[in-house]
Amino acid sequence: MNWERIIDELLAAARSEPANGRVPYAFERRILARLAGAPPADAWALWGRALWRSAALCLAVMTASGLWWIWPAPHLSRPLDFSQEFQHAVFAQASQVDVVE
Amino acid sequence: MLGGDTARFEPLVVKYSPRVFATARRYARRESEVEDIVQEVWSKAFQKLGTFRGTAPFEHWLMRLAVRTCYDFLRHHQRSRERVFSELSVPEQEWLERVMADPSTGSADAAAARQLVHRLLDMLSPSARLVMVLLELEEKSVKEIAALTGWSVPLVKVRAFRARAEMRRCLARIAAEKYL
Numbered sequence: 365m366n367w368e369r370i371i372d373e374l375l376a377a378a379r380s381e382p383a384n385g386r387v388p389y390a391f392e393r394r395i396l397a398r399l400a401g402a403p404p405a406d407a408w409a410l411w412g413r414a415l416w417r418s419a420a421l422c423l424a425v426m427t428a429s430g431l432w433w434i435w436p437a438p439h440l441s442r443p444l445d446f447s448q449e450f451q452h453a454v455f456a457q458a459s460q461v462d463v464v465e
Numbered sequence: 466m467l468g469g470d471t472a473r474f475e476p477l478v479v480k481y482s483p484r485v486f487a488t489a490r491r492y493a494r495r496e497s498e499v500e501d502i503v504q505e506v507w508s509k510a511f512q513k514l515g516t517f518r519g520t521a522p523f524e525h526w527l528m529r530l531a532v533r534t535c536y537d538f539l540r541h542h543q544r545s546r547e548r549v550f551s552e553l554s555v556p557e558q559e560w561l562e563r564v565m566a567d568p569s570t571g572s573a574d575a576a577a578a579r580q581l582v583h584r585l586l587d588m589l590s591p592s593a594r595l596v597m598v599l600l601e602l603e604e605k606s607v608k609e610i611a612a613l614t615g616w617s618v619p620l621v622k623v624r625a626f627r628a629r630a631e632m633r634r635c636l637a638r639i640a641a642e643k644y645l
Contacts, residue, residue, distance in 0.1 A: 365640065367633045369568040370561075374585065374636075375601045377578030384490050385483030388500065392478045395507045400471045 471511075478507060481524060485531050491598045492535040493542075494583070502538050506531045525612075532595070532613045539591035553639070557581045565640065588635045593628035600625050 482503065489502040509530055517526050553561070556577035563570050586594050599610045610621045 365565065365637070366568055367636055370564050370636060371629070371632055373564055373568060373572070374578050374582040377572070377575040378582040378602050379604070380575055381579050383487035385487035387482045387486055388496075391500070391503075392475065392482060395478055395482075395504060396471045396475055398504065399474065399508065399511050 474511060477510075477523070481527055484524070485527070488528065488531045489535060491602065492539055492594070494587075498538070498542070502534055505538075506534045509534065529613050529615075532599070533615070536591060536595050536614065539594055543591065553584070554580060557584070561640065585632055585635050589628065589631055592624050593631045596621065596624045597628045597632065
């Protein structure tokens with residue numbers, strides 16, 4: 365089936381349709397009344413909104429990094445803490461000295 | 466006007482509303498939705514008037530705003546994109562059957578063809594619909610579409626190619642549901 369040809373026919377038919385720019389009755393008045401009633405854009409409000417958004421983003425990043433820190437990958441064994449590592453280093457040297465003697 | 470004087474804004478609303486309505490009707494079918502879009506366009510225009518530099522005609526700036534508002538509307542109203550063939554009206558079915566048998570008869574019953582093309586456009590993704598309307602119905606150049614949408618020229622070309630393929634798939638699916 366020649367779909368391209370059929371699509372071309374469809375689009376040609378759609379192009380032949382004149383654009384419908386009819387404006388509903390008193391639409392301009394409604395728009396202007398709405399604009400006049402709308403509060404003016406407040407720079408402080410915009411700034412505050414941006415701050416709240418960035419605070420939410422920071423909270424999300426903090427939560428994600430916290431979770432990542434709390435839950436280690438299951439295939440990795442928990443690493444030794446500093447005191448255990450220090451102890452191992454000291455006794456390893458001592459045991460080496462014993463072996464030499 | 467920049468100070469919020471709506472009376473000075475009125476001539477612009479009066480002059481350009483038909484153009485904005487014509488644009489909005491390309492993307493929304495229900496008249497209430499069209500009015501919502503146009504209202505949104507004018508609200509944005511009023512609020513952002515300070516960003517209009519005056520280096521290009523006001524109409525260009527306004528149409529860019531209108532097209533982007535229509536795109537936002539499409540993205541937020543994707544609910545009714547899926548249509549089934551059984552919903553086709555009798556003239557649409559007849560047009561499709563006739564053109565499938567003989568593609569040269571497509572010019573007959575243009576109203577049915579227009580209904581069918583609107584149905585197909587409803588099935589497209591927002592970006593595909595936007596690019597099809599601008600490129601194929603309004604016959605704008607790729608550069609003009611890039612300026613209106615804020616997309617790059619290569620992106621417009623890629624989206625136009627994909628949109629055409631998407632439309633072809635939708636049409637093939639409609640035909641398959643009917644005849645297979």
